[in-house]
Amino acid sequence: MEKGKKIWMDGELVDWDKANIHILTHTLHYGLGAFEGIRCYRADRGSAIFRLSDHIDRFFASALIGLIEIPFSKEEITSAVIGTVKANSLEEGYIRPLVYLGAGTMGILPKSNPVRVAIAAWAWGAYLGEEGIKNGIRLKISSFSRNHVNSSMTKAKFTGNYVNSILAKREAVAEGFDEALLLDTEGYVAEGSGENIFMVKDGVLKTTPLTSVLNGITRDSCIRIAKDKGIEIKEERFTRDELYTADEAFLTGTAAEITPIREVDLRKIGRGTPGPVTREIQNIFFNAVHGRNKDYECWLAYI
Numbered sequence: 001m002e003k004g005k006k007i008w009m010d011g012e013l014v015d016w017d018k019a020n021i022h023i024l025t026h027t028l029h030y031g032l033g034a035f036e037g038i039r040c041y042r043a044d045r046g047s048a049i050f051r052l053s054d055h056i057d058r059f060f061a062s063a064l065i066g067l068i069e070i071p072f073s074k075e076e077i078t079s080a081v082i083g084t085v086k087a088n089s090l091e092e093g094y095i096r097p098l099v100y101l102g103a104g105t106m107g108i109l110p111k112s113n114p115v116r117v118a119i120a121a122w123a124w125g126a127y128l129g130e131e132g133i134k135n136g137i138r139l140k141i142s143s144f145s146r147n148h149v150n151s152s153m154t155k156a157k158f159t160g161n162y163v164n165s166i167l168a169k170r171e172a173v174a175e176g177f178d179e180a181l182l183l184d185t186e187g188y189v190a191e192g193s194g195e196n197i198f199m200v201k202d203g204v205l206k207t208t209p210l211t212s213v214l215n216g217i218t219r220d221s222c223i224r225i226a227k228d229k230g231i232e233i234k235e236e237r238f239t240r241d242e243l244y245t246a247d248e249a250f251l252t253g254t255a256a257e258i259t260p261i262r263e264v265d266l267r268k269i270g271r272g273t274p275g276p277v278t279r280e281i282q283n284i285f286f287n288a289v290h291g292r293n294k295d296y297e298c299w300l301a302y303i
């Protein structure tokens with residue numbers, strides 16, 4: 001990532017290096033906070049933020065699940081996101097809104113802790129590498145299970161949920177893989193450390209239902225693209241051996257965009273190169289985010 005210039009904090013733009021918080025920030029100790037990851041693309045007609053209102057809605061939904069009352073309206077956060085992109089003179093990059101409980105009382109029960117909001121933005125290239133987007137990545141099924149649906153709320157992008165992701169990611173990378181794939185507590189495929197997953201078998205696309213995973217906005221975009229293309233899509237659980245024998249597979253996420261999977265646990269997926277369905281959806285997606293497909297213009301908020 002590249003350092004930006006300004007970070008929006010509780011209504012004001014502050015210098016990047018001065019965007020500090022108190023050490024007794026509640027979220028830092030106990031992990032109840034929520035964030036978003038949004039991308040802004042240099043589209044043909046100017047810079048555009050991808051599915052901004054959907055990200056803002058999810059940000060507020062996460063807060064609601066966590067009983068966190070964001071002290072700004074959706075409109076205020078939306079214009080703060082746009083303002084942050086502008087203040088950093090970013091034509092293209094990643095935007096990170098964060099809501100957290102500040103310093104006040106200590107102890108698990110938040111009492112007089114103020115709810116704070118920050119928005120940072122920076123230039124961020126391909127999350128799993130340009131090479132990964134082009135030729136696919138290698139996954140390892142994690143020894144860590146995805147959080148149980150009744151222990152961590154998977155519809156909330158809680159900061160604390162990411163401990164599970166970090167454990168899995170570190171293990172996979174230390175063992176020489178690009179990304180971790182987590183199974184749910186019943187042993188079905190759930191998601192990557194920061195991505196949803198799709199597989200293709202005999203022309204049918206499958207993705208994990210929204211029980212144990214984050215309701216990814218890129219996932220939703222791919223489902224819409226597949227439907228528009230007449231590709232059959234099922235939201236259905238699948239096992240690791242079903243994935244091993246898939247014809248194609250790919251990960252989706254704001255950071256990861258659409259990254260083909262070429263191998264899972266040392267087993268080649270299909271021919272070990274991105275397949276035709278993956279390529280087609282990837283092409284449509286990249287055209288959409290760059291404003292080259294009028295069917296998906298409604299996904300772009302030009303700034």
Ligand code: PPE
Binds near residue numbers: 196214
């Ligand atoms: N599952 C998880 C666990 C997840 O963190 C993400 C996004 C997704 C699925 C895909 O959701 P969406 O971005 O709406 O399509 N992960 C974010 C964090 C990445 C990071 O390292 O930070 C992201 O892609 O912004």
